[in-house]
Amino acid sequence: AQSVAQPEDQVNVAEGNPLTVKCTYSVSGNPYLFWYVQYPNRGLQFLLKYITGDNLVKGSYGFEAEFNKSQTSFHLKKPSALVSDSALYFCAVREQTGANNLFFGTGTRLTVIP
Amino acid sequence: NAGVTQTPKFQVLKTGQSMTLQCAQDMNHEYMSWYRQDPGMGLRLIHYSVGAGITDQGEVPNGYNVSRSTTEDFPLRLLSAAPSQTSVYFCASSYSGTDTYGYTFGSGTRLTVV
Numbered sequence: 265a266q267s268v269a270q271p272e273d274q275v276n277v278a279e280g281n282p283l284t285v286k287c288t289y290s291v292s293g294n295p296y297l298f299w300y301v302q303y304p305n306r307g308l309q310f311l312l313k314y315i316t317g318d319n320l321v322k323g324s325y326g327f328e329a330e331f332n333k334s335q336t337s338f339h340l341k342k343p344s345a346l347v348s349d350s351a352l353y354f355c356a357v358r359e360q361t362g363a364n365n366l367f368f369g370t371g372t373r374l375t376v377i378p
Numbered sequence: 379n380a381g382v383t384q385t386p387k388f389q390v391l392k393t394g395q396s397m398t399l400q401c402a403q404d405m406n407h408e409y410m411s412w413y414r415q416d417p418g419m420g421l422r423l424i425h426y427s428v429g430a431g432i433t434d435q436g437e438v439p440n441g442y443n444v445s446r447s448t449t450e451d452f453p454l455r456l457l458s459a460a461p462s463q464t465s466v467y468f469c470a471s472s473y474s475g476t477d478t479y480g481y482t483f484g485s486g487t488r489l490t491v492v
Contacts, residue, residue, distance in 0.1 A: 273418075298480050307382075307468055307483035308421075354420065364409050364428070364472055365436065366481060370420040 266291045268357050270369035277345045278377050285340040285372045287355030297338040298356040298366065299329055308354060314338060325349070345376045380404050384469050384484035391459040391491045399454040399487050401469030407482070409472045410452040411436070412444065414465040415486075421468065427452055459491045 267290045277283045289295055296315055300308040312323025319331045329340045338355060352373050356366040385400045403410065411426035423436030427446040441463060443455040452471075456463060466488050470481035 268420075270420075300480075300483075305486075307485045308470075308481070309483070310480045313480055365411070365423055365426060367423075368413075368421040370418060 266357055266359060266367045268355050268367055268369035270353075270355055270372045272372050273370070274373050274375070276375045276377060279347055280344050283342050283345045283349070283374065283376070285353050285355075285374060287338045287340065287369060288336050289338060289355070289357040290336065291357055291359050294360045296358050296360060297329075297331060298358075299323065299327070299338075299340050300354045300356060300368075302352040302354065302371075304351075311340070311353075345374075347376045347378050350374055350376045382469055382471055382482050382484035384467075384487050386487060387485070388488050389490070391456070391489065393459060393461060393491060395459050397456050397459065399456075399467055399469075399489070401452045401454065401484060402450050403452075403469075403471040403482070404450065405471065405473075405482065406449060407471035407473055408449065410446065411470050411481075412442070412452070412454045413468045413470065414438065414463075415468060416465050424454065424467075456489075461491045463489065464491045465489060 269288045298313045299311040302308045314321045314331045322328045327342050352371050354371050355369040358366050382403045408429045412424040413421040415421050422438045425444040427433045433444050466486050468486050469484040472481050
């Protein structure tokens with residue numbers, strides 16, 4: 265069975281400071297990992313993905329994520345937070361084989377304080 | 379603009395009523411899926427389809443039906459609405475069952491069952 269854990273419901277960070285949104289996953293095989301962002305009253309937007317290769321993945325809006333196989337983690341990071349980064353962030357996982365069904369975490373609300 | 383279109387955006391139903399949530403995509407995506415989003419529970423997969431004429435159940439299929447007669451459309455039917463089906467519903471699509479592109483999401487349908 266596949267699952268994703270986002271241990272923090274809420275993350276607050278001051279504008280200009282680095283931010284981290286945590287994600288751990290569980291799959292029986294090798295994972296494909298994704299981060300999505302949701303702004304109020306909108307659908308989810310793709311941020312970045314890990315498929316294979318370099319463990320550090322760069323995505324949209326200056327976000328990056330680091331795949332750590334031994335810790336089964338895929339934390340989202342940004343060196344300098346913006347107020348406009350305030351949103352709901354979802355981590356998702358799927359196995360490399362089988363149907364293309366993504367399993368999502370419960371989401372982390374990021375608030376960047378001016 | 380290309381993308382996933384969901385209608386309606388808002389709907390209020392009485393318990394026991396039926397309705398269909400519409401989802402259409404114009405990107406020639408083979409894979410389509412329906413999720414519901416509830417506070418504290420993230421997104422949960424209801425039904426999915428890997429191509430026209432093929433559908434399958436996700437995590438929470440009870441009370442919902444789907445069909446996929448064309449590549450473009452993937453409607454979700456609520457047979458007899460219950461208050462527990464009050465939620466925000468998202469349709470998503472991607473190229474195929476084996477791609478790594480992630481999903482394109484619609485903007486959602488907010489459903490209230492009274």
